[in-house]
Amino acid sequence: MAVSIRDVAERAGVSVGTVSNVLNKPDRVSEAVATRVSDAIRELGYVRNDAARQLRAGRSSSVGLVVLDARNPFFTDVARGAEDAAAEHGVAVLLGDSDEKPEREAAYLDLFEEQRVRGVLVSPLGDIRDRLQRLRALGAPVVLVDRMAEDSSLSSVSVDDVAGGRTAVAHLLETGRRRIAFVGGPLGLRQVADRLAGAQHAVAAVPDAQLEVLEGSALSVSEGRRMGEQLVARDPAERPDAVFTANDLLAVGLLQALVMRGGVRVPDDIALIGFDDIDFASATIVPLSSLRQPSRLIGQTALGILLEEADDPTLAPRQVVFQPELVIRESSAG
Amino acid sequence: MAVSIRDVAERAGVSVGTVSNVLNKPDRVSEAVATRVSDAIRELGYVRNDAARQLRAGRSSSVGLVVLDARNPFFTDVARGAEDAAAEHGVAVLLGDSDEKPEREAAYLDLFEEQRVRGVLVSPLGDIRDRLQRLRALGAPVVLVDRMAEDSSLSSVSVDDVAGGRTAVAHLLETGRRRIAFVGGPLGLRQVADRLAGAQHAVAAVPDAQLEVLEGSALSVSEGRRMGEQLVARDPAERPDAVFTANDLLAVGLLQALVMRGGVRVPDDIALIGFDDIDFASATIVPLSSLRQPSRLIGQTALGILLEEADDPTLAPRQVVFQPELVIRESSAG
DNA sequence: TCTCCTCGTTGAAACGATTCATTACCCTTC
């Protein structure tokens, strides 16, 4: 059924080795033979079998990317950056969405191992250091995305989340707010923990400021809505006067609950700032202040490092850290 | 370097065939041998080589999915639905983002062909009927997503875009609007053309109603912003009194431009309705009316059909069409 | 005419898993 290189060789009256050369090293082959082979390929509708190539080569020409949540525009932007860089190098990106579930993350890593991918980009969820070391040992470099490596045995491309958290809350404090709430979770996620740590630094620097931590279970719009309803259910006097959410999706959900169901005025009653500065941030009911990450650049950079390490496994791991940028809009004005 | 099944066999003191049986047909193997082999696998850190499996099996255990725009929440929801269904069947989904570029679409289809995927889900961009027929001939069934098949030689899962367009514009007309604008593009995209056709039907049914078509080049937020600025630049008397956009991303961008830069009141000056009902639609400056598509269900259904056809190639192609549902919010109220 | 090069082509080996016909072994049963 399937047309193989052998059929092409027969049709063109040459050996299989020659067909392979036409495909992979055209300069080693005479022009007459090359056109004869190309014709045969076209006539038979031959398509290379990637599995056989990979088997022979010992590795695939794809790289794997596992993101925490493909519905989060931040990660789709990262993915797009990675794809841009990959396309330049003729490499394909296999995208896996762990959906913040450790078992899905593990399943994708298994898949990538079995596929013998060239390397893996991952925004890790659980504690998978062992897995990642193993991948490295297997010859597939690993680059952490959106999270700095704890030890220096792995490369990473991330944003300074602590600085971002500090900047966000310092901004809220500057506008006169004192009863700050941090909304985000799970705190097991490094990004969340770091942004919270930054927030705590900022609050500690101002004597009469206080910080309340509301830990949620996911970084999604619906979770934000849920947290917002909790706030709305409180006596108004018990509510914070400013909220910093761990990302923009939470902020969007929170905003829906506060403004539309709770009748809370933003920013008058409660100021709000998010993280990521996704495209939608400027289009929300009340345009959202946020910390911008260079998401596409993160993806590009990470893939570049990955390919460099794949080519030269002796390279020392690198940690690249970008600084987030404060974008002030109406939700935290005055 | 790499540990193969042969190393495992040696370590466990059995033949390679037996190791393979432990992995694939555990019931054919005695318990004693099974544990001995499992131990060897663990000790050596053996990982299956998928390329070799595929080569032998003649096909991979993945399916391909090409979406028009991975940044559009509608498509990430479709993708997630497909992944849900795939996970149940132990199949992996390779996600490709054509980014509305025909060459990227072609590149992903090439990749999927070479990978000998079990089948392909695609929301087609250019005219790729030949490619798809070829895939089918190669043994990989194809299911069109978000677009009905023109002929009945392919299966498809879609939404009735004509009905959706008609419903949207009929709703605008009911609220008293008469000078309707359709914003969307490129018109070469079937979904866009169909939604426009529906809009035209609705307008044709009301004597003094008129429809203006503003064709854009992409279905993105930034393109929506650009179109919005064009409207804002007009003399207010020359503006439409209602806009139907081909999807919600356009509507979000349009809203930003109209309200924030143009000082236009929505819905008072211009009513607005989008398509898809993405999560963000209810969180925009002015909550957005839209037509809801069962996006996740579309993905699940498409993948289900794909796997059925992969198992039994003689099955007749099926066309599943869902009906979109009108969701009225503030942007088109009264 | 003979030797030496070069260039183009050949064909067999190898990659690692699965499959299946064959073999080995043990237990019944007569």
Place this chain on the structure above:
DNA sequence: GAAGGGTAATGAATCGTTTCAACGAGGAGA
């Protein structure tokens, strides 16, 4: 004790490609 039957394990063949040592033809130089 021999024959028969059932279960487990074996190992060679196979998938489709790439690689590389070997080969052959044709030309240049002596």
